[in-house]
Amino acid sequence: SVGPCNASQQREDLSELCPRIRDTTVSSKAQSDPDKQKKPVYIYSPELIQRCDAMPKIINRASKVHTLIQAYGLLNSMQVVPPRSATTEEMLGFHAEDYIQFLSLLGRQTDEEKLEEESEQYGLTYDCPINRHVYTYAALTSGASLRAAECLMEGRSQVAVNWCGGWHHAKRDMASGFCYINDIVLAILKLREKYDRVLYVDLDVHHGDGVEEAFCASTRVMTISVHKYSPGFFPGSGGLDSIGVGKGRGYTVNIPLLEGARDEEFVPLVCRVLHKAREVFSPQALVCQCGADGLSGDPMDSFSLTPTAYSRCLQFMLQWRLPTLVLGGGGYNSPNTARCWTRLTAILCGHKLSSEVPDHKFFMSYGPDFELNISPGNRKNMNSKEALRRIHNTIIENLDKLKSSSSQQQEKTQS
Numbered sequence: 001s002v003g004p005c006n007a008s009q010q011r012e013d014l015s016e017l018c019p020r021i022r023d024t025t026v027s028s029k030a031q032s033d034p035d036k037q038k039k040p041v042y043i044y045s046p047e048l049i050q051r052c053d054a055m056p057k058i059i060n061r062a063s064k065v066h067t068l069i070q071a072y073g074l075l076n077s078m079q080v081v082p083p084r085s086a087t088t089e090e091m092l093g094f095h096a097e098d099y100i101q102f103l104s105l106l107g108r109q110t111d112e113e114k115l116e117e118e119s120e121q122y123g124l125t126y127d128c129p130i131n132r133h134v135y136t137y138a139a140l141t142s143g144a145s146l147r148a149a150e151c152l153m154e155g156r157s158q159v160a161v162n163w164c165g166g167w168h169h170a171k172r173d174m175a176s177g178f179c180y181i182n183d184i185v186l187a188i189l190k191l192r193e194k195y196d197r198v199l200y201v202d203l204d205v206h207h208g209d210g211v212e213e214a215f216c217a218s219t220r221v222m223t224i225s226v227h228k229y230s231p232g233f234f235p236g237s238g239g240l241d242s243i244g245v246g247k248g249r250g251y252t253v254n255i256p257l258l259e260g261a262r263d264e265e266f267v268p269l270v271c272r273v274l275h276k277a278r279e280v281f282s283p284q285a286l287v288c289q290c291g292a293d294g295l296s297g298d299p300m301d302s303f304s305l306t307p308t309a310y311s312r313c314l315q316f317m318l319q320w321r322l323p324t325l326v327l328g329g330g331g332y333n334s335p336n337t338a339r340c341w342t343r344l345t346a347i348l349c350g351h352k353l354s355s356e357v358p359d360h361k362f363f364m365s366y367g368p369d370f371e372l373n374i375s376p377g378n379r380k381n382m383n384s385k386e387a388l389r390r391i392h393n394t395i396i397e398n399l400d401k402l403k404s405s406s407s408q409q410q411e412k413t414q415s
């Protein structure tokens with residue numbers, strides 16, 4: 001049976017919502033599948049870390065994540081692959097030319113003041129600070145996600161991870177929410193060169209609006225985002241009734257939650273939606289954004305999740321044995337983000353980790369208990385069982401309509 005939804009995990013009150021999901025037993029192909037033996041691809045270079053470390057709001061986060069992964073000895077279980085920079089042509093596959101021109105100009109421009117007013121129109125203000133390194137940083141983090149996608153497409157591995165990617169808010173012609181270039185959209189467009197249907201899953205506490213917007217009219221990319229949805233909370237989109245437009249109607253899925261969401265309700269809800277989505281969409285590749293700002297103790301102070309929630313959701317998806325791209329995103333308590341993403345990296349490697357943080361350069365940041373795990377805390381949970389049930393039922397009904405409509409579609413084409 002499947003991890004997250006077996007009896008021990010679910011509370012009786014959610015039981016009717018969480019049918020015992022028996023995933024198909026591991027297919028014989030998977031057992032003999034060569035990819036299964038291949039080590040996960042881990043995109044890394046000292047320059048990538050250094051450029052991410054230098055970004056305000058997540059100072060030194062990239063180093064903390066990488067050195068904790070290294071301290072647990074996980075690098076030996078992965079294929080470490082250096083990133084490349086995204087080419088202008090690749091960026092223009094999604095972004096507007098004038099926006100990319102402006103970003104690259106910043107790289108060359110010295111007096112940033114002169115560009116003040118123009119910066120505004122491109123969203124380059126308070127939450128997306130500009131400095132002359134922004135373009136190089138954005139090109140490299142995007143190239144890292146593109147390189148990861150390429151590794152999947154050439155069969156180098158079945159799983160590839162870029163913890164410096166996951167910038168889901170960037171729009172075609174503007175920066176937003178600290179995201180400059182949408183590496184996720186570029187990576188999905190790259191995967192679409194080989195895979196007909198790609199499923200995108202966004203676990204960040206914020207709605208993955210930039211990715212949803214890019215593919216809202218598409219029947220080839222299904223986007224699923226679970227996030228806090230509450231008046232005044234950024235970006236404000238991602239309601240239950242936001243399901244896609246035109247022929248893409250039904251291929252956008254939103255799971256809007258209130259603050260205080262905890263592992264025990266997050267996991268069954270997300271996994272049941274994922275299970276149904278796979279049933280109706282049958283994706284050939286998967287992209288999962290694992291923004292860790294939903295963790296208990298994050299300055300975002302929104303959900304009360306622990307790394308277990310992210311682990312269970314990722315494990316659920318990994319058993320599908322699809323080419324899978326794993327990305328980072330938000331996460332503003334750097335030690336906790338490192339705890340979470342190291343846990344997820346260990347899952348990709350099939351390794352268990354000691355709960356005691358090993359000694360390493362940033363060891364002191366993990367005090368006073370130097371524990372790998374994070375406790376959920378006890379902030380008020382605003383999500384009622386009725387609301388969760390309604391959200392679940394609405395989404396399952398919406399997805400079921402797809403099943404019937406796509407079969408009608410087939411009948412039409414056959415007739």
Ligand SMILES: CC1(C)CN(C2CCCC2)C(=O)N1c1ccccc1/C=C/C(=O)NO
Pocket residue numbers: 057127169176177178204205206234291293299300329330331332
């Ligand atoms: C500027 C940062 C990104 C940082 N931050 C906090 C964290 C801790 C101290 C400030 C924010 O609220 N931000 C934002 C500001 C405006 C709009 C969006 C965000 C965050 C987006 C996000 O995480 N998406 O996944």
Ligand SMILES: [Zn+2]
Pocket residue numbers: 204205206291293329330331
């Ligand atoms: Zn976020």
